[in-house]
Each structure stands twice: as C-alpha cells, then as structure tokens.
Amino acid sequence: MSKTAKLDVFRNEPFTDFSQEPGKRAIEEAIAKVKSELGREYPLRIGGELIFTEDKIRSFNPGQTSETIGWVSKADRALAEKAMQSALKTFESWKKTPAQTRAEILLKAAAIMQERKHEFSALMVLEAGKNYAEADADTAEAIDFLNFYAREMIRLSKINETMPLTPVAGEENRLTYIPLGVGVIIPPWNFPLAICAGMTSAAIVAGNTVLLKPASNTPVIAAKFAALMEEAGLPAGVLNFIPGSGAEVGDYLTAHPQTRFISFTGSKEVGLHINKLAADTAPGQIWIKRVVAEMGGKDGIVVDETADLDAAAQAIVTSAFGYQGQKCSAGSRAFIVEAVYDEVVEKVVELTRRLTIGLPEHNFPVGPVIDESSYRKVLDYIEVGKQEGELLTGGRQAEVAGAQGFYIEPAVFAGVDGKARIMQEEIFGPVLAIGKAQDWREAVRLFNDTEFGLTGAFFSRDEDRIYEALETMHCGNLYVNRKCTGALVGGQPFGGFNMSGTDSKAGGYDYLLLFTQAKLTSRKK
Numbered sequence: 001m002s003k004t005a006k007l008d009v010f011r012n013e014p015f016t017d018f019s020q021e022p023g024k025r026a027i028e029e030a031i032a033k034v035k036s037e038l039g040r041e042y043p044l045r046i047g048g049e050l051i052f053t054e055d056k057i058r059s060f061n062p063g064q065t066s067e068t069i070g071w072v073s074k075a076d077r078a079l080a081e082k083a084m085q086s087a088l089k090t091f092e093s094w095k096k097t098p099a100q101t102r103a104e105i106l107l108k109a110a111a112i113m114q115e116r117k118h119e120f121s122a123l124m125v126l127e128a129g130k131n132y133a134e135a136d137a138d139t140a141e142a143i144d145f146l147n148f149y150a151r152e153m154i155r156l157s158k159i160n161e162t163m164p165l166t167p168v169a170g171e172e173n174r175l176t177y178i179p180l181g182v183g184v185i186i187p188p189w190n191f192p193l194a195i196c197a198g199m200t201s202a203a204i205v206a207g208n209t210v211l212l213k214p215a216s217n218t219p220v221i222a223a224k225f226a227a228l229m230e231e232a233g234l235p236a237g238v239l240n241f242i243p244g245s246g247a248e249v250g251d252y253l254t255a256h257p258q259t260r261f262i263s264f265t266g267s268k269e270v271g272l273h274i275n276k277l278a279a280d281t282a283p284g285q286i287w288i289k290r291v292v293a294e295m296g297g298k299d300g301i302v303v304d305e306t307a308d309l310d311a312a313a314q315a316i317v318t319s320a321f322g323y324q325g326q327k328c329s330a331g332s333r334a335f336i337v338e339a340v341y342d343e344v345v346e347k348v349v350e351l352t353r354r355l356t357i358g359l360p361e362h363n364f365p366v367g368p369v370i371d372e373s374s375y376r377k378v379l380d381y382i383e384v385g386k387q388e389g390e391l392l393t394g395g396r397q398a399e400v401a402g403a404q405g406f407y408i409e410p411a412v413f414a415g416v417d418g419k420a421r422i423m424q425e426e427i428f429g430p431v432l433a434i435g436k437a438q439d440w441r442e443a444v445r446l447f448n449d450t451e452f453g454l455t456g457a458f459f460s461r462d463e464d465r466i467y468e469a470l471e472t473m474h475c476g477n478l479y480v481n482r483k484c485t486g487a488l489v490g491g492q493p494f495g496g497f498n499m500s501g502t503d504s505k506a507g508g509y510d511y512l513l514l515f516t517q518a519k520l521t522s523r524k525k
C-alpha cells in the first residue's frame, strides 16, 4: 500500500460454509496437510535468532492424545531475560518506525493468513479440539484483528486531523499517542489464534515490542503466528516468542522492572495474581506497570414468556455447548420464567441430546475438552451439580470409537438455585445450569447475581422489557434475542465487567489506547 493509497473500510472476514463441497474439501485437504507435518520441532524466536532448547513442551491432540502436534522449545528465566534485552533494544528503533509502516505489516500478515486460512484452522482442529466452524471463526477473527488494528493505528496517527484540539491563541498544540515500551503478552488456549494474534498485534502496531508467552496447550498455532509475522516483514526483536511455564517465565517477566505493561487473557485466578504481582515496584522500576486483564465469565441467558421459545432454546444450547463450553462467553446459565420453564427446558434437553460427540477432524458438533486437568475438573463439577440440581441429560464420560481423548457428554442441570456452585463458578466445560424465576425481573436479578460480568442475552418480544433489560443486565456484552457467544471484531467490541476483567474491549475503538500514552506538545508560535 502506498502512502497515499486509501485503505478501504474494515469488513469482517466471512465464515466458510462447510455444508458445501468447496469449503468441506478445502478444510479436509488442509487437515491432511497439517497431519503430514505433525511432530515437528518449533523454536523460540528471540531477536531474530531461532533457539531450540533441550526442554520442550509436547503439544498433543486433545481428541486423540497419542497424536503429537509438535514439540515446542521452552524458555527458562535466562532465555526470558535474553528476550527482554532483545525487546528493549529493538524498542529504540521500532518506536520510531512510522505508524503507517507498522500498520502495513499487519495488513500483509492478514493477507497471508487469509490465503492460508484453512491451514491455520486445520491446525486448531487438531491442537485445540475445535470443529470446522469453530476453528474457521477463530481464524477469521485473527484476520479481523490484524486488519482492524492496522486501520486503527492509522486513524490514531491522524488524530489531530480528525479530532482537532481546541485552538489556543499564539500556540500550536498537538496530541500524539506514543508507545509504552516492552510488553508481556499472555494469551489463553481457547482462542489460540484469534486472541494471541489480537493481543500481540495491537501492542506491536502501537509501537511497542513484546515478549509473547503462549498458552502451553496450544503453542504450535502460536509458533505459526510468530513465524507468519516475520514472513510479513516484522523486524527481528519486535515479537519475541518465548513459550514456557506460566509460574516460572510468567512471574519472572511480570515482576521484571523493565516490563512496561502486561496484556493478559485467561482465568480470574491467574489474572488477579498477575495484577497483584505487577503492582509491586521492583528496584530500578520507574513506572506503574499497566495491566490489561481479560478474565473468566459465568454468562447466561434470560428467557421471558413472550419470547420465541424455539429460538431461545437453540441459543441456550449453542451458547452453552459451542466448543464444549470452553469460551469465556459460554452461556453456562439460563434463567427461565415459570410460565414457560417446562417447555423451554424440554426443548433444551431435546436439542442437547441431538448433539453428537466425536473427533474434531470429523467435524462433530461436540469434541473433547482441552486436557486431563480440565476433564477431571468438569467431571468433578458434574458430581457437585448432582447435589445441586436435577441432571436431565448427559454428564458422563463419553466413549468415541477409535479415539482416546477427553470427551464428556454435554450436561444439563435444571432446578438449580442461583447461589449453587454450578451457578456461580466458572466450569469452562459442557455444563449448563438452569434456574426457574417467578417473572422476568427476578430472572434478571438472578442473572446479575455473579461476581463476573462478561456476556448475557435476553429473549423477549416485549419492547418495554427489552428496553429495561438492556439497562439492568450488567455485563460487558449484552445481546437481545440471540446467543451470547460470537462477538465480531469492529461491530461488537469485547470485554467484561467486575471479575471478568478490565473491560478492554478487544476489537473496539479504544483498544489501542491501552498500549499507548498520550503526549501533548505545545509550541509558541
């Protein structure tokens, strides 16, 4: 793109239709290609140097645990320090690189990813246990983040033209958004491409250099992303890729005096730990570290008696069990008014029973949960649920012919009290808790009775109630008459209230500001 070429308006990457032959063939071919490359080794990337370590993370297929996706080199503290020094050095040149040039690298990366989108999706089918549509949506969102943040950086760099400061006689004032410094990027495994690419590219395009520590369940897709950024022309040392233990490398870098910011997405427990550690001032530290922390959810759907009950039941099931309930936005709770409670519950159970379980590469609606510890945790919660409500369907370990993985039947509990543990704690698996409310206002009260506040949905045909619910349901992303998952970049900036995080609104118009500091210069004329 030349300096004068006008960038077209941002549009979301379309999803692939896998019910049609071309889409189906494309992903099947991509899966075959990725399978032929399994078991490779992936290095750290520090200042352009590819480093292979003795100690490695084994990434495996959660739907077929004997299948190794790849062996990923693992950073220790010494390598994390080397990466910090590389990022500090590179920051001196990267911060001076024009915003337009930085943005162009993201646009190039988006174009390359788009060209090879099915390959990225296929890798997530195998490494993260996503079915075709879930993996495709993840890749599409990653492409969106790259395209969106590139445009956002260009917009911010022209802020004095689009949002002129109030004129002051005899002085010329300018506001610029300058980068912060070196940031540590810590994404989760559940959107292993989209969130990793979004968090990393936003920090980079704003002029920062970063240390990317990917989630240990999904380091291969993160390694592919790091390689892609280099292919797109990102100078060495801007993105330093350092997989490793959260407790070792994560704590070391969070506490590091030269870390300027930490961008984290993950659980409440780890987010609060990072926030606390980052608040301490290390000897030699000359700033308050900025922490962006997007955390868990206990999201839900409220249904009143005027609602389209079929649509509501479908949305409840899709929100609860899409990607096995492993989304921060998962609708793990539903509150239904008494008048239609039995009818909606029956529909939900029927739809849930229709969900078939199997290997993600064969595109079953329900696949495995991510690993053994998650499997045990979800099964433990199902036992808790049996004491707290009535298990209407599912909840057992599922056998999948020819596959050894972490499969669990989607579980629906009804008659669950709002204070029950399965109503209050994030399970992050295929478990839905349904509660009965006397009326829609009580249902909204029950919905709000949580420490989290990420997503929610309200189903009704009554305009007055919709109006009131939009005001009173307290969460960062609130939807009406649709599922509570699947926010789109640009149109539905994403982030939550309370213990769901700092409400950073990824994919929104404020997001890049989190990785900059505003500098005002005033010159006497």
Ligand SMILES: NC(=O)c1ccc[n+]([C@@H]2O[C@H](COP(=O)([O-])OP(=O)(O)OC[C@H]3O[C@@H](n4cnc5c(N)ncnc54)[C@H](O)[C@@H]3O)[C@@H](O)[C@H]2O)c1
Binding pocket: 186, 187, 188, 189, 190, 191, 195, 213, 214, 215, 216, 245, 246, 247, 248, 249, 250, 251, 254, 265, 266, 267, 268, 269, 270, 271, 273, 274, 294, 295, 296, 297, 327, 328, 329, 426, 428, 454, 494, 495, 496, 500, 501
């Ligand atoms: N709010 C959102 O936008 C959003 C999006 C996706 C996922 N999530 C949440 O993420 C969680 C699931 O992801 P997860 O299991 O990867 O979460 P997690 O908190 O276990 O791990 C997240 C990341 O933190 C790292 N980590 C662990 N300990 C660390 C430490 N001491 N210091 C630094 N880093 C450390 C992990 O290696 C991983 O990369 C769920 O709670 C889900 O709701 C939130």
Ligand SMILES: N[C@@H](CCC=O)C(=O)O
Binding pocket: 190, 191, 326, 327, 328, 329, 484, 485, 486, 487, 488, 494
């Ligand atoms: N942004 C995604 C959720 C990300 C967290 O897991 C959604 O809107 O469903």
